[in-house]
Amino acid sequence: MQEIGVRVSGLVVNYGSFIAVDNVSFTVKVGEIYGLLGPNGAGKTSTLKVIVGLYEPSAGAIEIFNTPISDEVAAKSQIGYVPEEVILLDSLTPREFLEFVVSIRRLDRDAVNSRLQRLTSAFELKQYFDTPIAALSMGNKQKVAITAALLHEPRLLVLDEPLIGLDARSSKILKELITFHAKKGGAVIFSTHIMEVAEKLCTRVGIINRGKIVGEGTVAELRMLVKSAEGSLEDIFLKVTEQEAGLQDIIEALEEE
Amino acid sequence: MKFSELWRVSSKVYAELSFQSIFSLRAGGMLPQKGQDSIRKLVDSAKLNTVISKLLMTVFIAVFAFAGFFSTTGAINVPGLSKELTMVGTIATFMALVLFLMSFMGIQVSTSFVSSKVVAVLSPLPLSSRDVSNIIFLCFLRIFDIPLLTAAVAPLIAYYFFGGSLLGGPVLFVGVIVTEIFSVTLCIGLAKFFYSKVTSGGGRSRWQTLMRFIFMIFWVIPSFGAYFAVNFATYLIQLYAAFAQTFSSYLYLLVLLYPFSYGFLASYASFPIGVELSTLGLSIVSCLVYSLLAAYSFRWVKNTIREVGAAGAGARLREVVKDTVVSSQAPWLGIIRKDIRLASRSPSYASLLFLPVIQTAVLAVSFSFFVSVMGLNALLGFLILISSVVLLLPPNLISLEGLAASYTRSLPVRKKTMILSKTLLTSIMYIASLMVLLVVALFFRGDVASVLTFGITNLFSVAAAATSELIMLTNKLWRESPAVGNMYAKLSSYIVIAALGLVVVSAPIIGAFTALFFAPHLVFPVFLVLALAEFALTMVFIGSKK
Numbered sequence: 001m002q003e004i005g006v007r008v009s010g011l012v013v014n015y016g017s018f019i020a021v022d023n024v025s026f027t028v029k030v031g032e033i034y035g036l037l038g039p040n041g042a043g044k045t046s047t048l049k050v051i052v053g054l055y056e057p058s059a060g061a062i063e064i065f066n067t068p069i070s071d072e073v074a075a076k077s078q079i080g081y082v083p084e085e086v087i088l089l090d091s092l093t094p095r096e097f098l099e100f101v102v103s104i105r106r107l108d109r110d111a112v113n114s115r116l117q118r119l120t121s122a123f124e125l126k127q128y129f130d131t132p133i134a135a136l137s138m139g140n141k142q143k144v145a146i147t148a149a150l151l152h153e154p155r156l157l158v159l160d161e162p163l164i165g166l167d168a169r170s171s172k173i174l175k176e177l178i179t180f181h182a183k184k185g186g187a188v189i190f191s192t193h194i195m196e197v198a199e200k201l202c203t204r205v206g207i208i209n210r211g212k213i214v215g216e217g218t219v220a221e222l223r224m225l226v227k228s229a230e231g232s233l234e235d236i237f238l239k240v241t242e243q244e245a246g247l248q249d250i251i252e253a254l255e256e257e
Numbered sequence: 258m259k260f261s262e263l264w265r266v267s268s269k270v271y272a273e274l275s276f277q278s279i280f281s282l283r284a285g286g287m288l289p290q291k292g293q294d295s296i297r298k299l300v301d302s303a304k305l306n307t308v309i310s311k312l313l314m315t316v317f318i319a320v321f322a323f324a325g326f327f328s329t330t331g332a333i334n335v336p337g338l339s340k341e342l343t344m345v346g347t348i349a350t351f352m353a354l355v356l357f358l359m360s361f362m363g364i365q366v367s368t369s370f371v372s373s374k375v376v377a378v379l380s381p382l383p384l385s386s387r388d389v390s391n392i393i394f395l396c397f398l399r400i401f402d403i404p405l406l407t408a409a410v411a412p413l414i415a416y417y418f419f420g421g422s423l424l425g426g427p428v429l430f431v432g433v434i435v436t437e438i439f440s441v442t443l444c445i446g447l448a449k450f451f452y453s454k455v456t457s458g459g460g461r462s463r464w465q466t467l468m469r470f471i472f473m474i475f476w477v478i479p480s481f482g483a484y485f486a487v488n489f490a491t492y493l494i495q496l497y498a499a500f501a502q503t504f505s506s507y508l509y510l511l512v513l514l515y516p517f518s519y520g521f522l523a524s525y526a527s528f529p530i531g532v533e534l535s536t537l538g539l540s541i542v543s544c545l546v547y548s549l550l551a552a553y554s555f556r557w558v559k560n561t562i563r564e565v566g567a568a569g570a571g572a573r574l575r576e577v578v579k580d581t582v583v584s585s586q587a588p589w590l591g592i593i594r595k596d597i598r599l600a601s602r603s604p605s606y607a608s609l610l611f612l613p614v615i616q617t618a619v620l621a622v623s624f625s626f627f628v629s630v631m632g633l634n635a636l637l638g639f640l641i642l643i644s645s646v647v648l649l650l651p652p653n654l655i656s657l658e659g660l661a662a663s664y665t666r667s668l669p670v671r672k673k674t675m676i677l678s679k680t681l682l683t684s685i686m687y688i689a690s691l692m693v694l695l696v697v698a699l700f701f702r703g704d705v706a707s708v709l710t711f712g713i714t715n716l717f718s719v720a721a722a723a724t725s726e727l728i729m730l731t732n733k734l735w736r737e738s739p740a741v742g743n744m745y746a747k748l749s750s751y752i753v754i755a756a757l758g759l760v761v762v763s764a765p766i767i768g769a770f771t772a773l774f775f776a777p778h779l780v781f782p783v784f785l786v787l788a789l790a791e792f793a794l795t796m797v798f799i800g801s802k803k
Contacts, residue, residue: 016294049663052667053666053667054663054666054667072669073669073670073671074669075669076667076668076669077669079667081664081667083663083664083667085663086664087661087663087664088661088664089595089599089660089661089665090660090661091598091599091602091603092595092598092599092602095581095583096595096598098583099583099584099585099586099591099594100591100592100594100595101668102583102584102585102591103585103586103587103588103590103591103592103594104588104591104592104668104669104670105668105669106585106587106588107585108585109583109584109585112583112585113581113582113583116581116582116583117581120581125581126578126581127577127578128578129578129581130578132602145664
């Protein structure tokens with residue numbers, strides 16, 4: 001039986017009276033790349049933030065490689081996380097920031113430096129290594145966050161819109177790293193709005209809309225769900241999230257102006 | 258753009274600036290988890306606290322202005338000073354107080370000002386560069402609005418209320434306006450210097466690290482000045498009186514020196530009989546020079562403030578980086594190193610970190626006489642004073658965890674590690690303060706042995722108090738959000754936590770005081786036992802935590 005990397009059961013996240021995530025359940029197996037798709041404000045980021053222990057759920061349970069997220073240190077030690085909005089410790093340099101992360105994660109100096117050298121070289125980060133993060137472009141901040149997420153060779157990668165802001169080269173490298181990570185026996189869960197990327201990269205996808213999972217499976221399984229043999233993931237997504245109806249009329253109305 | 262429109266637009270930018278400082282700096286991007294009502298409450302509470310701190314400063318400035326000019330009526334006799342020289346001293350001290358207070362306030366907010374990237378928001382709008390500069394300038398002035406207005410008006414009212422002359426008022430008014438411009442210039446100058454050399458100029462060489470340390474000291478100077486001026490205004494007047502008595506023949510040199518020039522001119526305008534024409538001429542010339550300098554500074558500030566507002570968004574040159582080696586340390590040491598690095602790049606945290614040391618130096622020097630004469634009583638009181646300032650650190654160190662919380666909270670940090678690392682940093686700052694006290698005691702030939710024994714024993718009590726504060730803070734931090742660590746976001750929580758710290762740190766000292774009356778030979782044993790017991794209790798409690 002395949003080991004479970006992430007198990008989310010009956011997850012509910014409330015912001016005051018607003019229900020952002022409503023009874024969401026899914027699993028991500030080892031070796032899987034699970035794409036979490038959904039329109040803006042659907043509850044993707046909230047779900048991911050609960051998985052990495054940033055938000056407290058109102059109800060439900062989460063396990064990371066059979067460790068409940070309530071066992072904070074053990075669960076978080078297995079996760080590498082790249083947030084959607086990269087807010088790092090801006091007045092530190094990437095070197096100083098990574099030193100902090102490395103210390104917190106109790107990583108071996110030699111092992112981490114050899115890995116760091118490869119990552120900084122891959123993401124062309126070396127030249128910015130002693131420049132304060134505040135002065136870096138959004139893409140370079142994203143690279144710092146990705147490097148920090150990969151340094152400890154986590155078993156689970158949680159990536160929230162990781163390709164936003166990245167140049168083509170870095171984007172390609174990250175996609176390769178994600179695939180390699182899954183092949184090596186890790187698990188990946190990531191959110192994206194780029195349907196083509198999700199279609200190519202993900203083993204399975206979960207489509208979330210208004211806080212609920214409205215479709216889940218491989219792209220082929222989702223095609224069956226919407227009874228369409230040829231549609232792309234984008235078409236499936238629009239159908240499942242009920243955004244397709246009237247879309248053509250809106251586009252035509254905008255073009256008429 | 259008309260001034261009224263600029264003023265209106267600046268109010269929107271100011272509102273955004275206030276919100277950004279709570280959202281991004283204090284809550285580290287964690288606010289979205291809260292409901293709209295909670296966010297509104299947090300913002301309202303932060304706004305209320307801002308107004309309260311402005312009002313407190315306003316009241317202080319007004320009270321100081323009235324008390325100062327009351328002394329010029331002759332009701333309070335300053336030994337060795339004529340009423341003319343008393344007025345000079347009062348006006349000069351008031352101006353120094355305004356200069357440092359305003360600079361202190363400005364420096365505290367300048368990090369929020371830069372990080373909000375106001376220029377990046379305004380630049381794409383159809384506004385001229387001049388309008389953008391003006392809006393940012395007005396926005397900066399809004400930070401000081403009420404205190405700035407009070408500092409300009411209150412001394413004038415006080416001056417006329419206590420029988421000032423018609424001519425003296427305008428001189429005083431100009432002097433205060435010049436002071437206000439100088440304080441804003443000092444803030445902007447330091448911010449420009451700081452952000453170009455420190456925040457946006459990284460580097461890891463020893464030289465760059467040393468430069469950062471020096472800039473940090475620069476940042477702290479206005480805080481030190483504000484603290485000194487607020488606490489020792491009367492002491493400053495006495496110093497001035499001593500100078501006036503000892504070097505009376507050199508008083509004319511003081512006429513050339515800001516802020517005394519305005520003090521002399523206002524004094525001459527108030528008491529014109531017997532004025533020497535040469536010193537009057539000198540004071541007029543020097544006041545004119547300072548006023549011209551202020552006018553130039555005003556123009557410079559208006560042109561420069563735009564650069565400061567854009568400092569965070571500035572493009573960087575690529576630097577030559579030799580390697581990408583990072584060092585790994587124990588988590589507790591990693592947290593301390595991170596905290597010191599963050600504090601060294603934030604004026605508000607830097608000044609808070611240094612405040613206990615500065616306060617000890619100032620108090621120790623000014624009260625060294627009493628310590629040597631009054632002995633143990635004074636020393637114990639002294640230790641309470643130092644400890645209470647040191648205990649301001651834990652909440653601020655916890656609020657550092659609010660920075661980038663939307664990332665850092667995903668790291669596997671143990672609550673216990675966090676508490677112990679911040680307790681250790683607080684204790685280090687206490688030890689640094691104790692070292693200063695020791696040096697002063699040695700210099701003034703005070704009771705070094707008592708300072709050492711009681712001071713070191715008090716360290717256990719300080720550590721226990723800091724740990725207690727941190728346990729409460731982290732319990733809230735873990736459950737609610739890092740914003741709670743920030744005293745401005747939730748003043749009520751902060752007061753309760755600070756009170757707890759104060760109770761814990763005072764207990765052994767109160768015990769020692771009690772022993773002093775009933776069994777003087779048991780003072781130190783009582784003090785030691787209580788401090789050790791507190792320390793042991795908190796450590797056992799922490800040890801039982803995960």
